[in-house]
Amino acid sequence: MKQRLEKLVERFGIPRLIIMAFVLALFILGSLTGLSTAQLLSASLVRFGMNGVLVLAMVPTITCGVGLNFGLPVGVLCGLVGALISMQLELKGFVGFISAILFSLPLAAIFGWLYGWLLNRVRGQEMMVGTYVGFSSVAFMCIFWLLAPFDNPELIWAIGGQGLRYTLTLDNHFGKVLNEFLLLKIGDLEIPFGLVGAFLLLCLLSQLFLRTKVGLAMQAAGDNPRFARAAGIDVPRMRSLGAMLSTILGAVGIIIYAQSYGFLQLYMAPLMMAFPAVAAILIGGASLARATVGHVILGTFLFQTLLTIALPVTSHIIGGDISEVARLIVSNGMILYALTRAGGGR
Amino acid sequence: MxxxxxxxxxxxxxxxxxxxxxxxxxxxxxxxxxxxxxxxxxxxxxxxxxxxxxxxxxxxxxxxxxxxxxxxxxxxxxxxxxxxxxxxxxxxxxxxxxxxxxxxxxxxxxxxxxxxxxxxxxxxxxxxxxxxxxxxxxxxxxxxxxxxxxxxxxxxxxxxxxxxxxxxxxxxxxxxxxxxxxxxxxxxxxxxxxxxxxxxxxxxxxxxxxxxxxxxxxxxxxxxxxxxxxxxxxxxxxxxxxxxxxxxxxxxxxGRRIERPSLPPRAKEPSDDDIILDIRDLMVDMPGERLNGLNLAIRRGEIIGLGGLAGHGKVAVANGIMGLHPAAGEVLKDGQPLPLNDPAEVLRQGLAFVSEDRRGTGLLLGDSIEHNIVFTSLQAQDRFLKEGFLPGSMLKLQDSAQIRKHALQMIKELDIRCRGPEQPVRTLSGGNQQKVCLARALTLSPEILFASEPTRGIDVGAKSLVLDLLVEFNRRMNMTVVITSSELAELRQICDRIAIIYQGRLVGILEPDAPDVEYGLMMAGGKRAGVS
The missing domain is CATH 3.40.50.300 (P-loop containing nucleotide triphosphate hydrolases)
Structure with a gap:
């Protein structure tokens, strides 16, 4: 019995157990202090759905052997450009949302492939190089936002009329379209089936992809490149493909994120986008070499729930806001923990 | 003194x-x-x-x-x-x-x-x-x-x-x-x-x-x-x-007296009239095992051994032809040039390889037995796939039922000792891991099988099993087998001919029952008169 319990703990991983216990404790604390558990849960579900795809974007790179995609801002930027084009063309509602995704796809494919090409040149340093690719592309795009030929008055600075604004509201475009689609209300509890469903659908597609011929080839390329080569697989190509898929998911992810948030954030906002996603998948039990869709779902849920309920609960108890601090400690601590342990949980 | x-x-x-x-x-x-x-x-x-x-x-x-x-x-x-x-x-x-x-x-x-x-x-x-x-x-x-x-x-x-x-x-x-x-x-x-x-x-x-x-x-x-x-x-x-x-x-x-077991006879003995693989001036840049211009003609249906001391390039032959290390030169299969440095094409042409680096190149250690067995065939030959949700052969889904059936059959045929087809190969013994490698090669139904150091690091009982399997593949399926081994004794047990490689070149080809002296001398680089 004791042995079986130990085995269970080992399989599940101690960090996950601690975080779960912590989340549970926060919920209990929250209800004790009179906060509505239903509201906390609703908010958590929204956060879960809006961040999930960005976390899912980590799976292709880990699978193909590139590691965690710290260069996620590349995908995020492509998504932002897609969304801006859709807004410039005054496309509204679902049409605007879908067209934003469609506009961003070719961009994400091209830049993702280039990013993969670069990563193939720096084997063994992918995560370090990816981090700086992300940082420098964000900086570069700051110039682009100023010079880009968008002239929809809603998008550009009101005074002067040159350059895009810092934060663009999506209210008149595709804000909340997915959040309000198939929204189920039971008393205080709101379940955003549309948003969560869209995320789970993408998870399912990813899972199916991993069982296709090319998906299997990608896993082998990540697992054991020499084995893959012996089986006739073009390993660098698989790695490029992984980076490309991750970038595409990053683009789709930010559009879903933005519609839920209600705003499009430009300039320096995408800079740190990769870190919460990385932390979430690691909390879910992924390692630098292995990640499954299950890790994504569990990790996103735990991480986002933690952040969502920590804010009201702590501010209620302490009277101040330590959620931002907690977020930084948890996310960066988790990344540090995973980087020092190459193995990771299964 | x-x-x-x-x-x-x-x-x-x-x-x-x-x-x-x-x-x-x-x-x-x-x-x-x-x-x-x-x-x-x-x-x-x-x-x-x-x-x-x-x-x-x-x-x-x-x-x-x-x-x-x-x-x-x-x-x-x-x-x-x-x-x-x-x-x-x-x-x-x-x-x-x-x-x-x-x-x-x-x-x-x-x-x-x-x-x-x-x-x-x-x-x-x-x-x-x-x-x-x-x-x-x-x-x-x-x-x-x-x-x-x-x-x-x-x-x-x-x-x-x-x-x-x-x-x-x-x-x-x-x-x-x-x-x-x-x-x-x-x-x-x-x-x-x-x-x-x-x-x-x-x-x-x-x-x-x-x-x-x-x-x-x-x-x-x-x-x-x-x-x-x-x-x-x-x-x-x-x-x-x-x-x-x-x-x-x-x-x-x-020196050791080799007992050569009587191997099953063949309908037609291989001969120089029917060459399946003609290797001409093959150079392979494999670290520590460089090959500097090998010429060797392999007869259809034979078991040929590649012998020689470590570091002289014998294992580079298979690695070079299979495209795992940069190679130059010319290799003709059935008279047609075989592309070098293109593993996928070589596999499609009916060549298979059991690597000497079993745990490094030979297996996906964390993956299941069944995946290891079918993987190469699935990738190179498009077998074990079914139509997926999107068109295109790259997006076909794996056919788990077919994979399971094939794996069970292989486990039985090759007597792989395991808990089941889902067991990760990491947990198998060396001998059983090698059988998984052989099963994968067999799944490709190759015309030519390269087996590099097939018995390295496995126990004595498993050794003879592996050798028996190679003979069986050869006799039953008329598979041409090229074995590279550091153990001369095992080459002399099952090979028809043994080519000795010294400093990246062929020194000579010996019959399995040639005197020990000849072997010793050739492995030390000496060429003798009267050697075929």
């Missing part, structure tokens, strides 16, 4: 397997003593005992005694060995390229004089006495009779000179009485080797005892005063300079 080293009745077991049995060895001062034997004969183990390597003591130590200069000693660590005046010249160079010859020779034994800082902060801040160090280095190099300038940086020196620097470092140590050379000439060119042999002769004349481990029998005969031959962990011959003939040593080294 005074005795420098005596190893008396050394016996060493690794986990119940005896690797050295009652081995005795004596080296006198001023003598060059050669130790020869095939790969795996026990030479390295004996040297590990002499140097007190941790691997010996972690596995239960050894039996027998070691005497240095007539005194019985216990050598428990490499530091003990060094303190007793035993020097070792490594096979790989342990030199720092950016340092000069002097700095390398004196590394960690620098001469220094006090400085202002060292008065306060201790000896590690003393100033190096470069002049004194250079003088010592010069003396050591002169002792070897080589004219390398001691101030040159090591980077850029010819390989042979690096070897000399390595030796100079050893003889510069004041107390060194016995020098051990492990395959020192393996990386040298012929003229460098000559220089080297002259140098060690000079060293021996100055009174140094030298233990010389080599595969090159001609060198051994040329310089050694006495020769000890090891085979399967036993001393099978002690020869003095007068008795030492190439033929005699070669025979002792290889």
């Amino acid at each position: 005074a005795q420098a080293l005596r190893m008396q009745s050394i016996t060493k077991k690794y986990y119940g397997t005896t690797v050295l049995k009652d081995v005795s060895l004596e080296v006198d001062q001023g003598e060059i003593h050669a130790l020869v034997g095939e790969n795996g004969a026990g030479k390295s183990t004996l040297m590990n005992v002499l140097f007190g390597m941790p691997v010996i003591h972690q596995t239960g130590g050894y039996e027998g005694e070691v005497y240095i200069g007539g005194q019985q000693v216990d050598i428990l660590t490499p530091a003990d060995a060094m303190a007793l005046g035993i020097g070792m010249v490594h096979q790989e160079f342990m030199l720092i390229p950016g340092f000069t010859v002097t700095e390398n020779i004196k590394l960690n034994r620098e001469k220094s004089r006090p400085s202002l800082l060292s008065r306060f902060f201790g000896k590690s801040l003393e100033i190096l006495d470069m002049e004194d160090m250079a003088r010592d280095s010069r003396a050591a190099l002169d002792k070897l009779g080589v004219g390398i300038e001691e101030w040159l940086p090591v980077a850029g020196l010819p390989v042979g000179y690096m070897q000399f620097v390595e030796i100079a470092r050893e003889i510069d140590k004041e107390n060194v009485r016995l020098l051990v050379f492990d395959e020192p000439t393996a990386v040298l060119t012929e003229s460098e080797a000559e220089l080297f042999l002259a140098a060690i002769k000079k060293l021996a004349q100055s009174g140094m005892a030298i233990l010389f481990i080599s595969h090159r029998l001609d060198e051994v005969v040329a310089v050694a005063d006495r020769i000890t031959v090891l085979r399967d962990g036993e001393v099978v011959g002690r020869l003095s300079r007068e008795e030492a003939h190439l033929d005699r040593i070669a025979e002792l080294m290889v």
